[in-house]
Amino acid sequence: MSAEALAIIQTDNVTMIDGGGRTLMPGLIDMHWHSAYATIPMAIGLNTDLAYHTLLAAMANKEVLLRGFTMVRETLTRMARWALLNRGPTRN
Numbered sequence: 001m002s003a004e005a006l007a008i009i010q011t012d013n014v015t016m017i018d019g020g021g022r023t024l025m026p027g028l029i030d031m032h033w034h035s036a037y038a039t040i041p042m043a044i045g046l047n048t049d050l051a052y053h054t055l056l057a058a059m060a061n062k063e064v065l066l067r068g069f070t071m072v073r074e075t076l077t078r079m080a081r082w083a084l085l086n087r088g089p090t091r092n
Helices: 042-046 050-066 078-086
Strands: 028-033 069-074
Touching: 050 069
Parallel strands: 028 069
Antiparallel strands: none
16 A cells, blocks of 8 residues: 555557456455355245255355455365266265
8 A cells, every 4th residue: 555646558458447446356256155054044944945955056156246255165075076076976
C-alpha cells in the first residue's frame, strides 16, 4: 500500500480501470471444501435423493462464490476418488 500514486506504464496491451479509490482483491481459494455436504443437515442427507443433494451443493457453491471464493478444492475420500477413477465400488 502506498499513499503515493503508482507509476503506470502505458502500452497498447494494458487496460486501465478506475477503481474510484477502492481496493481490488484477487479471488480466494478454499483448500478444503465439501460441496455436497457442507450445508446439508444429516437428516436431509440421509432421507433424500442424490439429485437433490446435487442441487443443494450447487446452491452452496453459489454462496461460496458470492463470499469471494473463486476456486475450491473438493476433498474426496480415498474410496470416493477410487470410485470416480474406476467407475465402480471399492472394497476398502
